[in-house]
Amino acid sequence: MNFNFGxxxxxxxxxxxxxxxxxxxxxxASCGRSGGSFNSNFNSGGGGxxxxxxxNLPPQMLRWFQTIEQNLTTxxxxxxxxxxxLWFVTIFLSAIGKIGxxxxxxxxxxxxxxxxxxxxxxxxMPYFWRMFGLSLILSLPVFIIAMAIAxxxxxxxxxxxxxxxxxxxxxxxxPIVIGxxxxxxxxxxxxxxxxxxAENAVVLENMGLLPSITRGxxxxxxxxxxxxxxxxxxxxxxxxxxxxxSIPFFxxxxxxxxxxxxxxxxxxxxxxxLILISVCACIFLPIALALQGVVISYTExxxxxxxxxxxxxxxxxxxxxxxxxx
Numbered sequence: 001m002n003f004n005f006g007x008x009x010x011x012x013x014x015x016x017x018x019x020x021x022x023x024x025x026x027x028x029a030s031c032g033r034s035g036g037s038f039n040s041n042f043n044s045g046g047g048g049x050x051x052x053x054x055x056n057l058p059p060q061m062l063r064w065f066q067t068i069e070q071n072l073t074t075x076x077x078x079x080x081x082x083x084x085x086l087w088f089v090t091i092f093l094s095a096i097g098k099i100g101x102x103x104x105x106x107x108x109x110x111x112x113x114x115x116x117x118x119x120x121x122x123x124x125m126p127y128f129w130r131m132f133g134l135s136l137i138l139s140l141p142v143f144i145i146a147m148a149i150a151x152x153x154x155x156x157x158x159x160x161x162x163x164x165x166x167x168x169x170x171x172x173x174x175p176i177v178i179g180x181x182x183x184x185x186x187x188x189x190x191x192x193x194x195x196x197x198a199e200n201a202v203v204l205e206n207m208g209l210l211p212s213i214t215r216g217x218x219x220x221x222x223x224x225x226x227x228x229x230x231x232x233x234x235x236x237x238x239x240x241x242x243x244x245x246s247i248p249f250f251x252x253x254x255x256x257x258x259x260x261x262x263x264x265x266x267x268x269x270x271x272x273x274l275i276l277i278s279v280c281a282c283i284f285l286p287i288a289l290a291l292q293g294v295v296i297s298y299t300e301x302x303x304x305x306x307x308x309x310x311x312x313x314x315x316x317x318x319x320x321x322x323x324x325x326x
Contacts, residue, residue, distance in 0.1 A: 003226040012302035026297030028097025095131040099124035101300040200307035252280040
């Protein structure tokens with residue numbers, strides 16, 4: 001198929017530049033891409049204090065630790081509940097942002113002269129659970145492989161009972177584990193392309209969860225070259241844009257960090273440098289988030305246009321019809 005990449009990429013930019021409300025949905029869509037992972041490291045034991053003696057802590061801090069210990073179960077439950085709520089809110093905003101971008105792009109292509117945030121947001125709600133299901137299904141391969149590796153390694157170490165030969169054997173499996181992870185990268189790339197088409201099928205053709213996956217596979221298989229090349233082009237654009245966005249952050253943070261370590265090495269407190277780092281981060285992060293939203297709005301708009309040009313669906317975007325009718 002003779003696919004015009006230049007026209008599609010140019011049109012995507014024209015759409016998001018004229019309809020800047022799509023930037024807001026790009027910011028929402030970026031919520032699921034911020035890599036928000038929660039890592040907790042607990043280091044227990046008496047290391048570093050000679051013989052495991054109780055460290056000489058202030059009474060207030062000791063009482064604080066005792067309170068935590070006495071209410072540990074409640075604290076863990078509350079923390080897990082908060083994490084789950086934040087995770088769902090993040091997934092919800094990300095999905096609504098992506099749906100809004102697809103619908104907004106389709107509406108403009110259907111002749112809409114303006115986009116209304118409230119209409120795009122509320123009109124995206126009916127598609128949420130299908131998009132949520134797609135994201136869960138896409139994450140299953142990574143989850144299953146990660147769990148399998150964890151069970152094999154942790155179970156093997158626990159069953160070895162400290163036997164050095166068994167532990168060496170388990171460590172020797174690491175190349176196989178790394179090989180599986182490397183193999184997972186191209187697999188997830190292909191699945192990602194299929195599921196991108198499925199997401200557009202959900203919104204533009206109002207398909208159900210499983211039919212949209214079938215549709216995504218059909219579109220991907222029939223347009224292998226254009227889709228892969230578009231993925232590479234948009235991947236390069238996203239990487240370059242992300243690098244350019246991060247440059248001011250490093251220019252601000254690195255000198256402040258260097259000053260902090262230099263002052264600390266000379267025996268100073270370095271509190272001024274820490275304050276400077278915090279202020280720079282607070283100023284820059286909202287700007288970076290907004291710029292990242294623009295990049296995502298562009299890439300999602302380009303993907304929507306790609307799908308529409310490759311398939312020309314008969315019911316392209318019921319959202320467009322609804323918007324024009326209103």
